[in-house]
Amino acid sequence: DSTLSALRKNLTPHKAFYELNMIAKKSGASVVNVGGNMFFEWRPVCDAWITDHRFNIRYEYADTPSITIASDFSTYETIDGARFDYNSSRKRGDKVIEEIRGSAAMDTATKTGTASYTIPEGLTYNLPSNTLFPMAHTLHAIKMAKDGQKFFNNIVFDGSDDSGPVE
Numbered sequence: 001d002s003t004l005s006a007l008r009k010n011l012t013p014h015k016a017f018y019e020l021n022m023i024a025k026k027s028g029a030s031v032v033n034v035g036g037n038m039f040f041e042w043r044p045v046c047d048a049w050i051t052d053h054r055f056n057i058r059y060e061y062a063d064t065p066s067i068t069i070a071s072d073f074s075t076y077e078t079i080d081g082a083r084f085d086y087n088s089s090r091k092r093g094d095k096v097i098e099e100i101r102g103s104a105a106m107d108t109a110t111k112t113g114t115a116s117y118t119i120p121e122g123l124t125y126n127l128p129s130n131t132l133f134p135m136a137h138t139l140h141a142i143k144m145a146k147d148g149q150k151f152f153n154n155i156v157f158d159g160s161d162d163s164g165p166v167e
Helices: 002-010 134-146
Strands: 014-021 031-045 048-061 067-078 083-092 095-107 112-119 124-127
Touching: 002 134, 048 134, 067 134
Parallel strands: none
Antiparallel strands: 014 031, 031 048, 048 067, 067 083, 083 095, 095 112, 112 124
């Protein structure tokens, strides 16, 4: 579609570092403070988009020791929507508590595909017709907004966890 092609050309790469701080809490909440930082980068390369997300969040509790969670998530999504690679890890302190790795492939003719995880090993999902990967979803959402559409509903697969595609 020519509109999506024009949108692709006009997207500007983004790199940012955010500081996160809790500004309010409910009385009696077990969490007394949350803080940390987030790094996000999105950039195009020859035939794909690359994203990198890194979070470091410290949760402080009233009656238990604080916990620091570090999350790293990176993706490689081809511009034609045919391939999507994903890699994610979460650590609590120095201990890895979750690791996700895999790739997904879409048949551009049938618009269906499969996501195959290498971690956890053997996990696969069929991707229903017209499933979008994250950047394709972003482009379609922008296009729908430019076309005056107030609602946009689609199935997305982002590989950020082991729960598969979501609507």
